[in-house]
Amino acid sequence: MGKRANGEGSVFKRADGRWSAELSYRDEHGISKRRTVYGATQAEVLTKQKALRERLDAGAPVKDTAMTLAAWLDDWIASSLPASDRKQATIDLYSTVARKHLASALGGRRLNRIRPSDVEALIVAKRAAGLAPSTVRTIYTVLRAALDIAVRDGLLRQNPVAAVRRPTVERKDAAYLTVADAHRLLESMRGERLAPLFRLMLATGLRRGEALGLHWSDVDLDGGTLRVRWTLTRTSKGLQLGEPKTEKSRRTVPLPRSAIELLRAHRQQQAAEQLAARDVWHGSDLVFTTEAGTPLEPRNVLRRFETLAQRAGLRDVHLHTLRHSTASFLLAAGTHTKVVQEHLGHSSYAITADIYSHVAPAQRREAADRLDEALEW
Numbered sequence: 072m073g074k075r076a077n078g079e080g081s082v083f084k085r086a087d088g089r090w091s092a093e094l095s096y097r098d099e100h101g102i103s104k105r106r107t108v109y110g111a112t113q114a115e116v117l118t119k120q121k122a123l124r125e126r127l128d129a130g131a132p133v134k135d136t137a138m139t140l141a142a143w144l145d146d147w148i149a150s151s152l153p154a155s156d157r158k159q160a161t162i163d164l165y166s167t168v169a170r171k172h173l174a175s176a177l178g179g180r181r182l183n184r185i186r187p188s189d190v191e192a193l194i195v196a197k198r199a200a201g202l203a204p205s206t207v208r209t210i211y212t213v214l215r216a217a218l219d220i221a222v223r224d225g226l227l228r229q230n231p232v233a234a235v236r237r238p239t240v241e242r243k244d245a246a247y248l249t250v251a252d253a254h255r256l257l258e259s260m261r262g263e264r265l266a267p268l269f270r271l272m273l274a275t276g277l278r279r280g281e282a283l284g285l286h287w288s289d290v291d292l293d294g295g296t297l298r299v300r301w302t303l304t305r306t307s308k309g310l311q312l313g314e315p316k317t318e319k320s321r322r323t324v325p326l327p328r329s330a331i332e333l334l335r336a337h338r339q340q341q342a343a344e345q346l347a348a349r350d351v352w353h354g355s356d357l358v359f360t361t362e363a364g365t366p367l368e369p370r371n372v373l374r375r376f377e378t379l380a381q382r383a384g385l386r387d388v389h390l391h392t393l394r395h396s397t398a399s400f401l402l403a404a405g406t407h408t409k410v411v412q413e414h415l416g417h418s419s420y421a422i423t424a425d426i427y428s429h430v431a432p433a434q435r436r437e438a439a440d441r442l443d444e445a446l447e448w
Contacts (some may be wrong), residue, residue, distance in 0.1 A: 141178030245395035259383035276397035
């Protein structure tokens, strides 16, 4: 029999020549338990015994769980994920990513058998499959978030994803409309019911959800401003009004004179639609609604804009291009980047400066000279 080492528990040399070491401890319920480790040499079992004691002292589980990743993801999606302070749209996204990309790739693997190299292999495989860099990064983010909770709940000592560098996404210059493109797009919108929505987005740089969630109570036509306090999004629970994505997103945006006139005319048009709808009208105080007063479906708005862009002969122009174009026009007209950051509601100055670094001096001069002409309402 071997000698007791450093008070860690008994160390034995077994009849078969192998060594074993015992360690007594109390679990989270105060129940006394014993754990035995084995090795070919005394030094090996002492190393294992020490590592076990360090796990216990750190509050980690004595042994990582053998639960599969698929089973854990099901639990996480059903409990911890919806209990977090994430928005419903983010919860929906994380749930989809977990089921589509994680459960299918690593679902059969036990949590205690997932290694950093497995995570790296997953990243490589997703890139090879042609997924966008932003999607690959989201897959990494979701796996790390799910296993963070496994560590918190005592199922793992440490998160293997934390040892892997987060996939990078190369920032590209934001696509934006030229002066000529903006003029063609505005022309294609004449007579379009949703034209006021698209024109306001171009005049203010509002995000789609911010524009669709805009209330008349947040519009001050006399003062020439609007407040961004709501966003409208489609989630698994239906259309939902929620708060903007960040503190910087909650902001007051100045309205150009043309936008003020646009909104005055739109309010009169909406009042006429309310009269025509009679009892079918759903009062909501929303600035942009269907002809029955109900919120606009974001996906329908997106599809309608793309149809108008195609009608104008514009390729690869999406609804978010309006926001980028607003920023580009403001910067081209000499507006300070800090002011543009606050106007758009970016969380930092660096984001604005990085995204819109493409606005060259020559473009600034051309756009500044022709801005009024291009945005003739």
